[in-house]
Amino acid sequence: MSKIAPFGLKKLFFCLFFLFGSLYCFAQNQPSKSEFWNKVRFGGGIGLGFTNGGFNGSIAPSAIYQFNDQFAAGLGVNVNYAKFNASKFLAYGVNAMTFYNPVQQLQLSAEFEQLRVNRSLETIAGTLEDDYWAPALFLGIGYTSQFATVGIRYDVLYDSGRSVYANAWMPFVRVYF
Numbered sequence: 001m002s003k004i005a006p007f008g009l010k011k012l013f014f015c016l017f018f019l020f021g022s023l024y025c026f027a028q029n030q031p032s033k034s035e036f037w038n039k040v041r042f043g044g045g046i047g048l049g050f051t052n053g054g055f056n057g058s059i060a061p062s063a064i065y066q067f068n069d070q071f072a073a074g075l076g077v078n079v080n081y082a083k084f085n086a087s088k089f090l091a092y093g094v095n096a097m098t099f100y101n102p103v104q105q106l107q108l109s110a111e112f113e114q115l116r117v118n119r120s121l122e123t124i125a126g127t128l129e130d131d132y133w134a135p136a137l138f139l140g141i142g143y144t145s146q147f148a149t150v151g152i153r154y155d156v157l158y159d160s161g162r163s164v165y166a167n168a169w170m171p172f173v174r175v176y177f
Helices: 009-028
Strands: 040-051 054-066 071-084 087-103 106-123 126-145 148-155 169-176
Touching: 040 071, 054 087, 071 106, 106 148, 126 169
Parallel strands: none
Antiparallel strands: 040 054, 040 169, 054 071, 071 087, 087 106, 106 126, 126 148, 148 169
């Protein structure tokens, strides 16, 4: 079985932050941006959770290309880490997303996410280690105001035994600049 973190989690977060920060700064500091870069928007999400005896953190930077006022598509990466008592969980992977705004304030979305999951669970019988791929296909709807969207999405591939999420229904907040 594989270990939870083949290299330090801090190094992974730093590398992702540095990569997307560098791309963002490079794109913003160009003297005359090409038409392509004028339509690229950067964003994503950060999450932190604390419970009695546990911690959960995630980072999900992404970039989208705004084809027109109604349609955008993009790619992103996702890293989730959780530690509850003696159990550990690490999921990392990529996602592809499309957004469609039939009217200015309404956004429909489809997102495919493929995560590699490494988990180590402490049970009465001993430690259970698992390493597998977990796909998710989210269909969502949200309210958009300028650069932020708030809504709900549903994972049509949800599997309660293998999903990294507790429920197929998930609220979301998206921010793109």
